[in-house]
Amino acid sequence: MKTLLIAALTLALSSPAFALSCMRPDAVQIYEAARDSDDNFVVVRGRIDLSEPAKAPEPETEIPAITQAVMSGYALTQHGFGALFHRKIEIRATCLGPWCGSAGGFDGEQIAMLRVDGNNVYTLVAGPCGGRAMEWTKDGERRLLECHRTGNCVVAE
Template sequence: MIRLLAYLVAICAPLPALALSCAEPSVARGFHAASAAPETYVVVRGRLSFDEGALPKGMTDPAPPKQTKLPARITGTSLSMAGFIHHFDREITLEVLCFGPWCGGAVDGMGVLAFVEKADGRYTMTIDPCGGFVYPNPSEDQINTIQQCFRGESCLLD
């Protein structure tokens, strides 16, 4: 009887809260990861446009999809050795990943600094719960850092 009571107490006790722990976003770390990847990336600074209503619901959905692909557009400039000078206005696929109940997110019209994958003439921007290769509303420090990294100058990991 005592074992049954102990078992019932154990299964009724509150479970520890689960949390997702993400590293501090770093464009230098993103640059090194993208440079080491077999995929080809274009670094873009611009505005993201898409239908926010199509985003996965994450914490309010008991089983959000692991991956959601949405049509989107980025309008801005891409990075070259001379800086962000090349016009970039493309239809892209916004790939939103979920890790359990946590999903990547974005806001229609938000400014981004992003590593956009280019494959077979198509562009894909992937965002996960920790951000991935997308930096919302980039600061001037982030812009300066990515330009330095791209030119082969100091690109220290945080």
């Protein structure tokens, strides 16, 4: 009986309810989340350059760490990524309990959904599971553009 109880307890503590399980961000999923939001977003393919060291949020709090950066690339129009984009952005790293996102690690070209507030502040959320940016891939861009143009939205498997 004692062995059965220990096995049941071990199984319960290893379940997803007790651990953060993250799926890799997908271009179509983050596009749809931005599209369906009540907030205003601009979709950008480009590079993120930090203008200061990445600030880390405090785990177990809801207060984001804000890091200033510049994103350069192309914004999404009805025809594709064709509008030049070069702006200061804020990266808001957030936590979910002890797990936190980071403003660091945006190496290479990214596809990012930047929230635009009423004061023209462009914000990228970086949560513990990736937030609203992902590394650019040809396939991700192709599926995002298909979703944007036709409404045929296919998430990568």
